[in-house]
Amino acid sequence: MLESRLEQADLLKKVVEAISGLVNDCNFDCNDSGIALQAMDNSHVALVSMMLKAEAFSPYRCDRNIALGINLSSLTKVLRAAQSSDILTLKAEDAPDVVNLVFESSEKDRISEYDLKLMDIDQEHLGIPETEYAASISMPSNEFQRICKDLMNISESVSIECTKEGVKFAAAGDIGTGSVTLKQHSNVDKPEQSVEIDLSEPVALSFSLKYLVNFTKATSLASKVKLSLSNEVPLLVEYELSGGNSSYLRFYLAPKIGDDE
Numbered sequence: 001m002l003e004s005r006l007e008q009a010d011l012l013k014k015v016v017e018a019i020s021g022l023v024n025d026c027n028f029d030c031n032d033s034g035i036a037l038q039a040m041d042n043s044h045v046a047l048v049s050m051m052l053k054a055e056a057f058s059p060y061r062c063d064r065n066i067a068l069g070i071n072l073s074s075l076t077k078v079l080r081a082a083q084s085s086d087i088l089t090l091k092a093e094d095a096p097d098v099v100n101l102v103f104e105s106s107e108k109d110r111i112s113e114y115d116l117k118l119m120d121i122d123q124e125h126l127g128i129p130e131t132e133y134a135a136s137i138s139m140p141s142n143e144f145q146r147i148c149k150d151l152m153n154i155s156e157s158v159s160i161e162c163t164k165e166g167v168k169f170a171a172a173g174d175i176g177t178g179s180v181t182l183k184q185h186s187n188v189d190k191p192e193q194s195v196e197i198d199l200s201e202p203v204a205l206s207f208s209l210k211y212l213v214n215f216t217k218a219t220s221l222a223s224k225v226k227l228s229l230s231n232e233v234p235l236l237v238e239y240e241l242s243g244g245n246s247s248y249l250r251f252y253l254a255p256k257i258g259d260d261e
Helices: 007-021 072-079 141-152 208-219
Strands: 002-006 025-029 032-042 046-053 059-062 065-070 087-092 099-104 109-117 135-140 157-163 168-175 176-182 196-199 203-208 224-229 233-238 250-253
Touching: 002 168, 007 046, 007 072, 007 087, 007 208, 007 250, 025 196, 025 208, 046 208, 065 072, 065 224, 072 109, 141 168, 141 176, 141 208, 141 224, 157 196, 157 208, 157 224, 203 208, 208 233
Parallel strands: none
Antiparallel strands: 002 059, 002 087, 025 032, 025 065, 032 046, 046 250, 087 099, 099 109, 135 196, 135 224, 157 168, 157 203, 168 176, 224 233, 233 250
């Protein structure tokens, strides 16, 4: 069986909020390493990959591999019952029809329990190749969110150009053009405000802003976001999940080619 206890129900709540705009139904694949999720959006332009390592839970038990097929809008409704400070315990049998969610207040004076019906989702698991990226940018996640939202007012797409001078986000639309350039800098007092650029060669690619704005729903999960780019491969947008145990939420987005939407 599966039994996993998450000190903050809010973590799962925010993860589901961040991905539910891209996918409706997906499998939560549970094994002894933790709980993973991988799904593509309907247009096959974006892919989301999440890993909540076993170390993120206390305790964590998963006797054999279980796939929990879940409708995300149904899960969102159940998670609304949780207060942000609640402790969440997930339970499922080996061949489950339902997943059991128990929310416990931090003072232990209130316990809510829900059973969510599971779905049989036939989902192919895509092997994501290990990629050596030409450019990686680590920046404040709220800064990335602001840039994407501001440029969305001008155009549906953004060009991301990374050189040794910095990273430039540029958009051109019917009303005009706009750009934001960030230069590498370190903030010793507030390291989460630093911008770090690791560059082996310059890169310039265009992406749909609609998807990037969607990805930034994960901003509340991490103070930093990492963007990894290489020519002709999907952009990787990565948020490290709290706890420092290598848990992550990753989004991959195919670049736009010419006038392709």
